[in-house]
Amino acid sequence: MTDVPVYIVDGARTPFLRARGEPGPFTPVDLAVQCGRPLLLRQPVAPEDFDLVTLGCVNVIADEMNPARVAALRLGMGPGIVAFTEQINCGSGMLTVDTGARRIREGRADLVLAGGTEALSHSPLVFRQEAVEWFAGLQKADGMGDRLRKAAELRPEFFKPVIGLERGLTDPISELNMGQTAEVLAYRFGISREAADAYALESHQRLAAAQEEGRLNEIAPAYDRDGGFHDHDDGVRPDTSLEKLAGLKPAFEKPFGKVTPGNSSQITDGACWLVLASEAAVERHGLTPIAAIRDAEWSALDPSVMGLGPTLCVTEMLKRRGMGEAEVDLWEINEAFAAQVLACLAAWEDAEYCRDVLGLDEPFGTVPRERLNVDGGAVAIGHPVGTSGARIVLHLAQEMARRGSNRGVATECIGGGQGGAMLLEAA
C-alpha cells in the first residue's frame, strides 16, 4: 500500500427524492447530469480535462446503457472521455471512488469524476417468465393456425407484473429480502423494536437540524422538466415521534417482525459526484482539497447476514494501519436498516465476535453516537443504492473539513453479503 495522496477536491449531489409510487422526474443519468453540471461549472478546470469518469448504478434503465458514459457525454466532457459504470450493489458509489483513487495512485489519471446514481422510482415492471416465453413463442409461430394455437395459451396471470425493485432487493442465494436480513441481525444481536425506532427518530432529527442549519451544502438543486424545483432531501420527517414510529406495522416479516418502513432506509432517487485529483493536478490547477483518501477495503460474508459487512472491512482496514476506534474522529455507517447499524455497533462491542470473527484480542470498542452519522443517515435521507456510498464519503469529507477532524471512516453493508469501507484524512 503506497501512500501517494489522492484528494477529494469537490463534490455535489442532488437532493434525495423519495419514490412516490410512480417514476420520479429524473432517470439515473438525468440525476447525474443535474448535480454534475453545477459541479463541473465551478471547477477551475474544463470538463474535457478529466481523465476518467466512473459511476455506480445498480438499476440501469434500457435507454441508458453504461450510464457513466452517457452522463459524461451529456455533461460536455467531450467524445474522448473514458467512462465506465461499476456495480457492487449498495457499495457501487464507493467502489467508483476507490477505483478513481487507485487510478490516480497508479499514476494513470490526474483528475477523475467518480460517483453514483440511482433512480429506484424508475425500476421497471418485469413480466413473468411464463409471459415472456409465451410472447417469444407467438413471435416464432408460423402460419395462421399455429399463431392462433399459440395465442390461445395466453393466461390472465401473465399480465400480473412483478415489480423489479422487489426482486432487486431480494438476495437470490438466501432468498431473503434485505429487510429479512435485518430481522436476522435484530434477533441475533438482541436489537429491540424500541431501540431501532429510537435510532430512526434521531436520524430524522439530525437531518432536520442539518437542513435547518444549512450544513448540507453538498446539495445542488435539481430542476425537472415540469418546472419542479428540488432543493432538499424530501424524505425527512422532522415531526415524527416514537409514538408514530411505534404505530407502524412490520414491512417484511408480518406480524411479529421489528423492521418497519419507519426504521428502514427509504427508497429514493439521487446522484452524487466527487472530483478526485492527484497532487500534481491540485498544484497545476490550483485546486483546494477538502480531504485525502487514505485507504479502502472490501469484505464479504454470508448473504443472510449481509448487514454485518462493515464490521469486517472497517476492522481489516484499520488493523493494517495499526489503528482502532480511538483513531477515528468521525463515522458514516450507511443506514440500510436501523437494526442493522445497531447490530454492527453491538458486534464491535462483543468480545467473542471481535475475537472469533475479527481476530481482535480486545473488543473493537464503542462507536459513540455523537461521532456517528452526525447529520442523519439513509433512514431519513434515503438510500438510492448505487449512490449512497459516494454520498457518505462526500459528506464525511465535508463534515471533517468543517470540524477540523483528522480522520474519518465511511462504510456500508452491501446486499448479497459484502461490505465496503473508506478511510479519509484531513487534506
Next chain:
Amino acid sequence: MRVLEHLGETRLELGPAHDAPAEGPWRLARDEDGIAWLVLDRGDGSTNAIGRDVLEGLDRALEDLEADPPTALAIRSAKPAGFAAGADIRELKTMTGEEEIAQLLAGGLRVLDRLEAQDYPTVAVIHGHALGAGLELALACDHRIFVGNAHAGLPEVKLGLHPGLGGTVRLPALIDPVEAMTMMLTGKPAYASKARRLGLADAVTEERHVRAAVQAAAKGQLEKNGRGWTERAKASYPGRTLAAQQMRSKTEQKAPKEHYPAPHALIDLWLKAGDDPKEMQKGETASFVRLLGSDTARNLMRVFELREGLKKAAKGAQDVRHVHVVGAGEMGGDIAAWCALKGFRVTLFDIAPEGIAPVVPRAAEVCKRAHLGGAETRDALDRLIPDPDAHGVPHADLVIEAAPETEEIKRDIYATLEPRMKEGALLASNTSSLSLATLADGLDRPDRFGGLHFFNPVDRMELVEVVQHDRSSDATGERLAAFAAALDRLPAPVADSPGFLVNRALTPYLMETLLLLGEGAEKEALDREAEGFGMPVGPVELADRVGLDICLSVADSLKHDVDRPMAEIPGWFREKVEKGDLGQKSGTGFYEWSDGAPQKGNRAGDAPQEALDRMILPMLDACVECLRRCVARDEDEIDAAMIFGTGFAPFRGGPMAYLRHRGVKDARASLERLAEAHGPRFTPDDGWSGLD
C-alpha cells in the same frame, strides 16, 4: 486531432459529376453503369436558386442526353445546404411586363415537361431543402430520394404567390390532393418521414447510400406510393367542392383575401380545374402572372430581401460559445432557452433559485415548437444550466442582462459581474427603455458593453435590436450582431435613443389606443380595426401580451426622454397596473386570459371614426422621426425592424412602404388634421419635409 475531425464532413455523393467541367450552373457526367449525374452548383452561395440560366442549362443537358440516352438520370445539388431554395427572387422582381413573365414561365414549363417526358428513369436526390421552383423541378422527375431529414415544400404563398412552374398541377397529381393543397396554402414543408408517408419521397436514405438508391431507381426497384381510391375521390369535383369550402374559411382566418389574394386564387383554380391538368396549367400561369404584379407580392418579395439584407449585414466574427443570462423572468428565460436551442452553452442566473425552475418546461416547449427530436431536446435542455450561484460568469463569452428595468438594479448587477468576467467577454443589456450610455457609466470597460434587445416571444419574433452607445466599440456592435445572426435572429443596428426604434414607434400607437379606450371605444372593435389593417394582433391584445407594466414603464421613460408632445398616460391605466392587472402573465389585463388566449366578446360594434388613423399615424410619425434622427440607417431598415419585431402588416411592406404607398402628402395632411382636432401629439415631425 479527434477521429471525427480527421474523417471530416460527409462528402456529397455526386458520382463522376463531382469532377466534371461546369457548363453554366450545371455539371454532367456518366458513371460506369451508364447513369448520368447532373449536378446543380449555381453561384457562390450555400444553396441554389432556380433562374433562367438553370432552366436553359437543363434544357441543353436534356438535349445532349436524348442523343445518347443514359440508363438513368440523377439530378442533385452540389451545395452543402440543400437542393434549391426556390426561384431567383431578384430575377423575378426585375420582370415587370406580363408578357415577359408569361414567356419566362412558358420556357420553364417546356423544359420541365421535356424532363418529365424522358424515357429513362429520372431521379431527384434531395438533401437539405427543395423549396418552390426547386421542388417543382424535382416533381418533374420520376422519383425523389430524400437524404437524411431533408424537407421539401412550395412556400410561394409567403411571397404573395403560388407555384408557377407546374407545382399546382404536379403536386396534387402525385400525392393526396388535399395534402398537396394544404402544403401550398400554408407554405409549410414536409420533412422526410412525412414526405415518405405522403408519397412525395420514394425513398429516404442517408448520404452513404445515395449511390445505391440511385442504382435501385435505375433498375426500376424503387417502389412508388400509388394513389388509392380516397385520393381519387378527393380529386373529383364533389370532393374538391367540399374540401375547397373548408380551405376557404381556414385561409380567410389566417390570410384574408383582401390582403393575401394568392391562396384564394389557388383554391379557385383547383376547384375549377383540379381534374384537368392542361386547364390547370393554363390557369396557373395566368394567375401567377397576375399575382406577380400585385402590391402584395411586390411587398412580400421586398420583405424577403430585407430579411436577407439584415442577415448579410451581420458579417462580424462569431466567437461566442458560452452565454450567461442574468434574470430568469419571461425575457431572460426565453432568451436563455433560445440560446441553448441554438447550440450555445447557457448558464441562467436568478436571485431566487426556484425562479429558474419554470424556464425548463418553457424551454422544452420552445424545442417542441422548433420540431426538435427527443435527443435534440434533451441536449438543448442539458445545455441550459440553472446557475443560482453564478458560476457561469467567468466562463461566459457574453453576459446578457435581463433584469428588472431599474437603473440601480442593473448597475449593481454590472458592478458584481464585471470584475468576474473574462478578458474579451461582452456585456449586453436587454433593456427596452433605459439609455445604454447611462447604464455604461461606471463600467470599467464601456467599450465592450452594448444592447441586445429581443422581442417577445423570443422564439417567434426574429428581430434583435443591436444597440451601440457613444462609448461602445464598433467591434462590440459587430460581435453582438454576429451573435444574433448565429441565433438565427435578424440583427438591426439602432442608435441609443429613447425606445430605440421599435418601442419608440410602437408606444404612440399603444398610448393612442389607451386614449381611445378612455373615450369609450370598445377594445374588441379597436383590435379588429387594426387587424383589418393587417396587424397580426390588435393593440389592446398586444399590450396584454407584452405586459401592461412593461408598456407603462416604456411609456413613462419615453414621455420623460422624448422631446416632443406625447399622449398623456391615463391615470386609470396606471391604477390598473398598480392593481396587478398586468395582462396575459397575470391572467387579467384588458382581457381575461385563459390557455394563452384572450377571451374576446364578439358583439362589439364599430370603432370610432378615424380610430385607425389615430392609432397608425402616430406610429408612422415616430418612424419618420427615427429616420430624421438616424436611429435607423434607412427606410428599409425601419420596415424590416417593424415587420420582424412587431409583425407590422408584411403585405404592406412595412410602415415606410405603407406611407409611400398611401402618399406622404396625404398622411401628413391627415396628421395635421388630427392635430387640430385632438392636440399637438399629432403634429407631424420635422422629418416629413425630408421625405418628398
